[in-house]
Amino acid sequence: MTNGTQLPAYHFDTQRVRAGYEPTEHNNAVSPPIYQSTAYDFKDVEHARNLFSFQEAGNLYTRVGNPTVAVLEQRVAALDGAAGAVALASGMAAISYTLLNLAEGGGRILASPYLYGGSADSFKKVYPKLGIQFDYAKNILNPEKLAEEITPDTKAVFIESISNPNTVLLDVDAIAKAAHEQGIPLVVDNTIATPYLFNPIAHGADIVIYSATKGLNGHGNIIGGLVLESGSFNWESEKFPQFSEKYYTLRESNGNHRSFPEVFPDFPFTTRIRFNYLNYFGAAIGPFDAYLAIIGLETLSERLTKQSQNAVTLAEYLNAHESVEWVRYPALEDSPHHTLYQRDFKNGAGGILSFGFKGTQEQREIFLNAIRLFHYHVNIGDARSLIVNSPQTTHGELEADEKAAADIPENLIRISAGLEDPADLIADLEQAFQKATK
Structure with missing residues (x-):
């Protein structure tokens, strides 16, 4: 026992x-x-x-x-x-x-x-x-x-x-x-x-x-x-x-x-x-x-520290991007959960963040198909960075009213930040945005 x-x-x-x-x-x-x-x-x-x-x-x-x-x-x-x-x-x-x-x-x-x-x-x-x-x-x-x-x-x-x-x-x-x-x-x-x-x-x-x-x-x-x-x-x-x-x-x-x-x-x-x-x-x-x-x-602290740092960097990049409607990540000062983050999460907020893609469904799918460095699948917490359209995959079981109650709009895209260099991750997102919105 x-x-x-x-x-x-x-x-x-x-x-x-x-x-x-x-x-x-x-x-x-x-x-x-x-x-x-x-x-x-x-x-x-x-x-x-x-x-x-x-x-x-x-x-x-x-x-x-x-x-x-x-x-x-x-x-x-x-x-x-x-x-x-x-x-x-x-x-x-x-x-x-x-x-x-x-x-x-x-x-x-x-x-x-x-x-x-x-x-x-x-x-x-x-x-x-x-x-x-x-x-x-x-x-x-x-x-x-x-x-x-x-x-x-x-x-x-x-x-x-x-x-x-x-x-x-x-x-x-x-x-x-x-x-x-x-x-x-x-x-x-x-x-x-x-x-x-x-x-x-x-x-x-x-x-x-x-x-x-x-x-x-x-x-x-x-x-x-x-x-x-x-x-x-x-x-x-x-x-x-x-x-x-x-x-x-x-x-x-x-x-x-x-x-x-x-x-x-x-x-x-x-x-x-x-x-x-x-x-x-x-x-x-x-x-x-x-x-x-x-x-x-054995590497939990180092991994979660780097993933949290990468997530902050990605969140700040996305927050300023013209093709992004909103970003949800507690470490951002404009997050409604920032006060609790400051009180309870001294080591960071983790590698998960989500953002609203500003564009049509077709553009959103072009964006996801254009991703090269991020892995497109449903896991989270990996050493590798992952991306997925949660409303259609991980939360695809939820009906429209259930998604509304959970505040999951159809344009939500979830990122699980890994351990790569954040500059490479940003470059990958940027080239995908450009292909989706040209």
Whole structure:
């Protein structure tokens, strides 16, 4: 099990390279080994008994735990100041297991309207058939009024720390306060920010979700996700009866059944995901993918710093361009989110920005087809710079009224700034603008 609070209190840049791994426990290998093994031998019958009764920590089967995956879990938990973490096969698995764990048996989730299109589409297509309904908060930008939208059946508030694609910033502290006053947790998808730019738990979040596919890994070569918990929320309240349920599989040696908070008091949320949803739904991240994520984390600060700097440069260039209607990026002084950016994002606003193309649909498509250096696809957080027409791709699932609620106009183009020289990126955009508008 992963307990980030037991790790040494090193600074962030030490933790991203060293947390969760002790070479002497792995034949003195400097880099974490890839444990490409399905299962693990028991020392003897007593060892097996202790593992299955949770009297002893160890490895049973890679679907629910693997030494390489454990390094990833512990390292990200350390960076976020989390009590526990569980790594999964994708960011969508992290979202789905979190929501199912929260609203098992039915309930409502109060969600920000500013979300990734895949999240929003799953909220209307999948979860209602499982008894989970979603309400989109009208007061997410005015948290003092958020309590008016929380019903007795609301199980959580769900937001993104930096929204995709509009880079909307929210007052996470105030939203957490509003949620806690109503006895429900705050869930923050921190994929774009990563723990380097923003630490949701330090601002009151109870659950943090990542698509490790994006900035955490940063090289566009894995699919992965994580769920983390703060360790401070009371999961034994009447609102979450599933956490007080006692299981035979958690029994004591004398046969008494126990609940997850009883067995894992510091991190019941993520262990319940591990042994219920991960164990039986099976979205396990492979050890090689976990290894690549670990290697990506080692350069997290440098990558996010350079990407943030490149994004600022691109945003300023676009903001002054005659073929651009508007630019959305929190570091710009004219951004409506600039005050929150200055307060909460000391290391930068990340590599994601969007702009409105001033021209016809045909010109917009000529512009995108003329791009040479940027990669035209739907990922974000890559070392390479990416560009995409989000309303027609990543958010193409949204209907017109849903796009309007999320403030995603049809002329929006999203950029994920990479690590190239910004002068080359600007030159590429400029030649594409010239071809589109001649």
